[in-house]
Amino acid sequence: MKLLLAEDDAILADALASSLRKAGFEPEVANNGAVAEYLLLKHNFDLAVLDIGLPLVDGLTVLKRVRAARPTLPMLILTALDGLDDRVAGLNAGADDYLTKPFDFPELEARIRALLRRTRTGNGPVQQMGRLTFDRDARRASVGGEMLELSPREWMLFDLLLTQRDKVVTKDQIAETWAVERSESNPGSIEVYIHRLRRKLETSGLAIRTVRGLGYLLEAEPAA
Incomplete structure (x- = not known):
């Protein structure tokens, strides 16, 4: 499974990418929204993990643009904002799931696998x-x-x-x-x-x- 991880915190991105590889995934890291958008529109990924607070182009904008072009690509957003309005904004923008920071990697892995199962088993036509x-x-x-x-x-x-x-x-x-x-x-x-x-x-x-x-x-x- 090839994943796009969009995270501008280099230390967190490296740690997550390492954990994802150990879990059997193939992550590619983008450190800003412009790169994330380009990669998601030009290359094939099975899932995207997007931080909301990305530089250059924010995560919600990337989410909306990619969702318009790739309507069924599973996308999970990460953010330090945990208010109800923030969660609603992310889901309304097209996110399939939402995880707030800080989080434990096993929870992120479980959510990723759940989204991939939903896609691979064809839940939804x-x-x-x-x-x-x-x-x-x-x-x-x-x-x-x-x-x-x-x-x-x-x-x-x-x-x-x-x-x-x-x-x-x-x-x-x-x-x-x-x-x-x-x-x-x-x-x-x-x-x-x-x-x-x-x-x-x-x-x-x-x-x-x-x-x-x-x-x-x-x-x-x-x-x-």
């Missing part, structure tokens, strides 16, 4: 990974705001790969998923659909990897 937005209920997917044109079988294949993200999906699983779908004439082989889907996902930040002898794996591409 809309998911966002990289530049991809996937709305299962509406049967819509887009990359950078541009709709993907998916046939019924492409949609079912993509939904299966996405549900099993970072796990190998076998050809038997794909065939079983397709067994209920008969609307496409001359459907072609699984390899044909994998090829089509790969081309449509080229700029999404996701890639379908062939695991020889086993099946296919949907995973995030390494950030450039």
Whole structure:
């Protein structure tokens, strides 16, 4: 899990980044709001942790701008302000969770994992990974705001790969998923659909990897 940690207190940022790495995360640190906003809009992260009191661009402004561009990116805000109005302002700006300073790292870790579970298990019909937005209920997917044109079988294949993200999906699983779908004439082989889907996902930040002898794996591409 790749996280963006926006914190201008260098000592706290170093301590949190070290603890996050030990917990199995991949944190990248931004020491001001301008850098945090740039990184969140240009690169792929699974979650953002934002301090409200960032220099150059404050955390709430970063939150609002990133939320507008990436509506389902989980974002947790940190702040020394613990008043009700401050909490409400953060949540209204688009935060998914709110943690006041000082805090113990185990609580931050637990909140991060809860937000990631909510996203990865699809609680809520809309998911966002990289530049991809996937709305299962509406049967819509887009990359950078541009709709993907998916046939019924492409949609079912993509939904299966996405549900099993970072796990190998076998050809038997794909065939079983397709067994209920008969609307496409001359459907072609699984390899044909994998090829089509790969081309449509080229700029999404996701890639379908062939695991020889086993099946296919949907995973995030390494950030450039």
